[in-house]
Amino acid sequence: MAVPGKKASQNFSSTLSRGGAEDFDIYCQICDRDDIRLPAFGYCVDCEEHLCQSCFNTHRRPKPLRHHQLLDKDHMPHKQKLKSTSSPQTSDLTKPCTKHTKEMIKFYCHDHNTLICSVCVTLEHSPTSCHVDYIPDISAQIIDSIEFKETLKDINKLTDKCSQITSDLKQKVAKSTTSLKDAIAEIENFRKEINKRLDELEKEVKDTATAIQHDNNEKLKTTETACGDINKSLQASAYTLKHLNSNKKTDQLFTELKIAQQMIQDNNNMISQLTTINGIDDYKFEPNQDIKKILQNEKTLGTFSSKKLKHPAEPKNQGAVAAKMSTPRTINVKTSLDKEDCWITSIAVSPQNQLFAIDFSNEFIKKIDMKSEHIKSLKVGPGPTDLTIITADTIAVTFPEFKTIKFFSLSSDSHPLKNKLKVAGQCYGISHHQGKLAVTFEKPGKLQIMDLEGNTEITVQKDSNGDNIFSQPWYVTTNNHSIYVSDCSNDVVLRFNWKGEMIGLVGIEGSTGITLLDDGSLLVNDRNNKCIHRVSGDCKDSKTVLEDLDHSQALCWCAETSTLCVSRFNKQSDDNYIKLYKMM
Numbered sequence: 044m045a046v047p048g049k050k051a052s053q054n055f056s057s058t059l060s061r062g063g064a065e066d067f068d069i070y071c072q073i074c075d076r077d078d079i080r081l082p083a084f085g086y087c088v089d090c091e092e093h094l095c096q097s098c099f100n101t102h103r104r105p106k107p108l109r110h111h112q113l114l115d116k117d118h119m120p121h122k123q124k125l126k127s128t129s130s131p132q133t134s135d136l137t138k139p140c141t142k143h144t145k146e147m148i149k150f151y152c153h154d155h156n157t158l159i160c161s162v163c164v165t166l167e168h169s170p171t172s173c174h175v176d177y178i179p180d181i182s183a184q185i186i187d188s189i190e191f192k193e194t195l196k197d198i199n200k201l202t203d204k205c206s207q208i209t210s211d212l213k214q215k216v217a218k219s220t221t222s223l224k225d226a227i228a229e230i231e232n233f234r235k236e237i238n239k240r241l242d243e244l245e246k247e248v249k250d251t252a253t254a255i256q257h258d259n260n261e262k263l264k265t266t267e268t269a270c271g272d273i274n275k276s277l278q279a280s281a282y283t284l285k286h287l288n289s290n291k292k293t294d295q296l297f298t299e300l301k302i303a304q305q306m307i308q309d310n311n312n313m314i315s316q317l318t319t320i321n322g323i324d325d326y327k328f329e330p331n332q333d334i335k336k337i338l339q340n341e342k343t344l345g346t347f348s349s350k351k352l353k354h355p356a357e358p359k360n361q362g363a364v365a366a367k368m369s370t371p372r373t374i375n376v377k378t379s380l381d382k383e384d385c386w387i388t389s390i391a392v393s394p395q396n397q398l399f400a401i402d403f404s405n406e407f408i409k410k411i412d413m414k415s416e417h418i419k420s421l422k423v424g425p426g427p428t429d430l431t432i433i434t435a436d437t438i439a440v441t442f443p444e445f446k447t448i449k450f451f452s453l454s455s456d457s458h459p460l461k462n463k464l465k466v467a468g469q470c471y472g473i474s475h476h477q478g479k480l481a482v483t484f485e486k487p488g489k490l491q492i493m494d495l496e497g498n499t500e501i502t503v504q505k506d507s508n509g510d511n512i513f514s515q516p517w518y519v520t521t522n523n524h525s526i527y528v529s530d531c532s533n534d535v536v537l538r539f540n541w542k543g544e545m546i547g548l549v550g551i552e553g554s555t556g557i558t559l560l561d562d563g564s565l566l567v568n569d570r571n572n573k574c575i576h577r578v579s580g581d582c583k584d585s586k587t588v589l590e591d592l593d594h595s596q597a598l599c600w601c602a603e604t605s606t607l608c609v610s611r612f613n614k615q616s617d618d619n620y621i622k623l624y625k626m627m
Contacts, residue, residue, distance in 0.1 A: 069123050071095035086119030088112040088149070088161040093123065112165040120177045135294035136178060138302075148298055150175050158301050182293035185300060191288060194300055197307045198277045204314050205270035212266050215323040216259045217478030221434060223252050225394075226328035228436035230345070232454060233330040248345060252326070259323055266317055273310050280306060366577060366588045368607065369625035374398075374416050377619035381405045385619045387610035389429040389518075391438070392601040398608060399438060400621065401427045408440065410453060413601070413623070421451065421459055429518065431475040433495070437461060443469040443485065448497070464497035472519035472528070479541070481519050481526045488513030490528055492543060501543040512537070512545070518557050518597070520565065525580065527565055529554040536567055538582045547582035556598035558607070566607060568595050575609070589624065 069083040072092040083093035087102060089111040094102055103109050114120075138158075140146045146160035153174040159167075168175050185191055230248055280303040287296035330345045377385050382405060389401040398411040402420075406427060410419045426444045433439055439450050448470055450462040468484035479500075482491050488511060489504040506512050515532035526539040529551070536554050538547035553571035560566065563580035566588070575589040575598070589607075597610040607624040 069093055069121065071098055073098050083119065084116055086114040088114060088164060093119065110162070110165065112161045114170060118170040118175070120180055122180070135292055136298070138295075138298045149178055151178055151181065151297070151301070158298060178294050178297055182297040185293060185297050186288060186291055191284065191296070191300060194303055194307070195281060195284065198281045198303065201307060201310055201314065202274055202277055205273050208314070208317050209267055209270050212263050212323065214477055216263050219259055219323055219325055220256055221478060222325040222327065223256055225435045226326050227252055228434060228454065229328040229330070233345075244343065248328075255326065262323065269313065269317060273313065276306060277310065367627035368589050369627060371622040371624045373620045373622055374411060375620050376400060376402070376409055376411065376418060378418050378420055380407070380420050386612050387618070387621060388597060388612070390597045390599045390608050390610055390621060391430055391432050392599050392608065393432050394435060396601060396603050398621070399430060399432065400610065401430050401440065403427060408438070408451060413604070421453070423449065423451065429472050431473045431480070433475050439473055439475065439480070441470040441473050441482070443471050446470065448473065448480075448482070466491075466497065472517050474519045474521040474526070476521040476523070481521050483513070483516040483519050483528055485515060487511065488516050488530070490516065490519070490526070490539065490543070492526075492541065503539060503543045506545075517555055520557050520559050522559055522563065527557055527559070529557045529567065531555050531570070536578065536582065549578050549582040549585055551576060551578075551585070555596050556609075558598040558600040560600055561602050566598055566600065568598055570595065594618070
């Protein structure tokens with residue numbers, strides 16, 4: 044706008060031009076509207092106009108203009124931008140200031156590494172105290188810059204952290220939930236030994252377990268929500284940055300880039316808080332023995348005690364170590380209920396050192412006390428093949444011919460079948476670990492990772508060349524980091540991670556039963572050579588630990604007693620026993 048009564052200064056008379064006389068690269072835009080061309084002496088941030096010396100000196104005298112921020116000749120923009128013909132980039136500056144919401148962000152303070160508006164420049168970041176640049180003057184250099192690329196990398200890293208936190212917490216909650224189920228099963232078994240007056244106390248303890256489990260789930264839900272929100276905002280920011288970079292929207296890219304960097308910093312703080320989440324514990328039930336003697340004086344059925352769960356570390360894979368085995372002790376597993384000689388296709392040891400065996404011929408699950416050798420049999424129907432222990436009260440059994448996995452309660456005589464899952468194929472081997480099942484299949488050979496509801500998460504069947512990985516995968520065993528599968532036709536044991544990626548293998552002729560030891564190594568039955576090998580956890584080394592074993596089939600390891608249990612099968616001989624070897 045023209046200033047009423049203003050005259051050109053005599054100091055500038057030599058530089059004044061009218062109607063097409065001498066032209067200046069940067070001139071006073073106010074005077075230019077009166078057809079007077081004077082060189083620019085400064086710049087008004089609010090008006091977005093260059094000013095001559097006279098206009099500069101009088102600009103803030105009117106009351107409406109007193110808050111305007113003026114930049115002198117050394118700090119003013121060195122590009123002339125007319126409001127009527129402003130470049131597209133000027134309109135890109137549309138992000139409101141966080142402090143002054145009616146003002147747009149147009150400047151960047153290098154000293155404070157912050158985006159600011161004209162009011163911020165006036166009040167907090169004056170050119171005399173801060174290094175302030177007009178964004179259009181510096182934004183062009185940000186296209187495909189190192190800063191742009193590093194910011195995208197930081198976003199990806201933070202997204203990965205969120206995913207890892209959620210995954211780790213899911214595993215903790217699953218393990219804690221499993222331990223709570225075990226504790227509740229112990230409560231119920233203990234409850235059977237005492238009278239009905241314990242009903243109220245039993246309910247109180249179960250309510251405690253339910254409350255803990257509810258608290259675990261709430262923590263998981265809260266973390267999933269927080270990480271989900273962070274991921275959404277980060278992905279949106281990354282998309283915006285890529286879009287602006289591709290379209291060379293430099294001003295918006297610069298602005299969004301700085302906002303993304305601040306978002307990364309803020310979310311890193313939030314991630315640090317999420318990673319400190321604790322209180323997800325494992326539980327066990329400790330019955331109160333005094334209740335049996337002085338029931339009236341006791342106030343509790345028992346207590347829950349937690350053991351802190353730690354992130355499992357990858358076991359150090361050392362070469363397979365040779366081991367000496369004692370002379371075996373033999374347990375005869377045939378009972379008066381059996382109509383045929385036994386065929387023990389699978390054996391497993393519970394945390395209470397109870398031995399469980401699948402008797403395929405007689406269609407029984409047999410629970411065997413390893414000390415007293417007392418046997419309890421549970422009829423399960425035709426075709427049981429392999430088993431895995433889910434909780435202290437529950438085991439899962441595969442039935443290949445029926446393409447079914449069944450879950451049985453070991454404490455219920457009237458209704459032992461708790462659940463059954465229909466699966467896509469002839470399921471043979473099965474192993475449970477922290478709420479996940481690893482299941483092998485024949486015809487076609489494959490490995491599937493699924494949850495306890497039967498939802499398949501990963502299927503492993505073919506390699507990168509499209510060839511079948513398996514021929515006859517039978518037994519499978521698992522730990523925190525690995526899944527091991529024996530393939531008796533391919534004469535190999537294969538190692539996978541929980542993503543379904545093959546990470547190792549070792550050649551074992553006629554490999555059948557496999558079991559994991561405490562140090563992460565495993566024992567594998569070599570049926571062709573009548574021996575058992577000890578294989579390192581990385582499947583790079585093996586040593587023979589037992590020889591001259593005719594017709595051995597299933598293996599399991601009891602860590603508590605350092606005992607290897609071995610079953611056998613031979614149609615021409617008596618196979619009604621399991622051998623127990625002590626590792627020396």
